[in-house]
């Protein structure tokens with residue numbers, strides 16, 4: 232029996248654990264303790280911090296695992312790189328993982344290799360005169376923590392008077408003693424899921440993003456296909472290929488964030504794992520396979536066939552689908568939650584993350600989600616219409 236070490240036991244790892252079990256793989260989950268749904272379904276659990284490389288490596292060694300993988304989070308990616316390198320497992324390298332999980336290294340990598348990305352500066356927290364360093368950046372700018380995710384420590388700044396507040400927000404959300412400031416690209420945010428196997432990009436699937444405007448944009452839903460001009464799709468794919476090569480990502484899923492301005496794709500950031508907020512599901516529905524299964528098979532060393540994706544997908548012939556997170560507009564406790572939707576094949580999934588009585592937050596960042604809805608249709612319009620209908624039929628009371 233093959234053994235798979237899955238890092239994280241949260242909402243975004245649950246489908247991975249389930250898919251592995253369905254493949255008859257023995258699932259070992261490592262995560263810090265907490266109210267995480269993955270613990271119940273895993274075959275074996277280690278309560279360890281997934282960023283603690285030594286502990287995770289010793290587990291991987293002791294268990295003689297065939298692969299190590301995660302989904303939907305950047306937190307554990309660095310450990311995956313280290314373990315893959317140390318044990319010769321299939322997955323991204325430590326070097327690639329480092330670049331993929333540090334926004335400064337990533338920006339430097341893009342700059343060096345000519346990947347289109349916002350102009351940026353590195354700023355030390357200790358530097359009192361940092362305004363000088365960033366004075367040649369055009370406002371608005373983004374103040375960014377280099378090592379966080381889920382829009383934490385990412386602040387849009389419109390005037391100099393906001394610098395201090397933004398800097399303090401970043402400081403609260405980082406373990407690093409520096410951060411980056413980059414020019415704001417005012418445009419339409421979108422993304423792509425992709426997979427690189429043995430150096431080959433097996434598919435690139437651009438998708439539209441629904442963005443919640445808080446302190447910064449927070450992706451709260453997605454849809455595919457994304458109806459872009461073929462020239463723009465070509466440009467986006469070129470940027471993604473260039474970025475993937477520059478970052479030396481290999482044998483991993485890719486989660487790319489872009490902003491489109493004046494017909495040009497700017498790379499915001501690229502992660503070496505599948506996307507959160509229903510993005511792995513978007514891939515599965517679009518191509519008609521279980522994406523989690525493919526991710527797992529690659530991780531345990533199989534050569535996986537992606538030929539059904541039709542690499543270029545110029546006709547965008549996949550199944551249209553759309554998703555949206557469920558959110559609360561206030562802090563409180565869930566008093567009731569009800570899904571009044573009738574079951575139909577195109578309503579792919581309604582998920583509640585919590586139970587009545589559980590505390591929830593007013594939505595500001597991705598981890599404040601309280602559930603999600605995924606729909607599909609013959610056309611994207613159909614899928615989106617059903618998504619809105621379905622959302623209207625979900626009633627969650629928070630008090």
Ligand SMILES: Nc1ncnc2c1ncn2[C@@H]1O[C@H](COP(=O)(O)OP(=O)(O)O)[C@@H](O)[C@H]1O
Nearest residue numbers: 349373379380381382383385414415416447448
């Ligand atoms: N240079 C930028 N221009 C415009 N918006 C940006 C820029 N950088 C970040 N954002 C907004 O902030 C969000 C989070 O930034 P990102 O760098 O992707 O961090 P995270 O790792 O938290 O997702 C993006 O999804 C986007 O909405």
Ligand SMILES: [Mg+2]
Nearest residue numbers: 381382488500
């Ligand atoms: Mg992002």
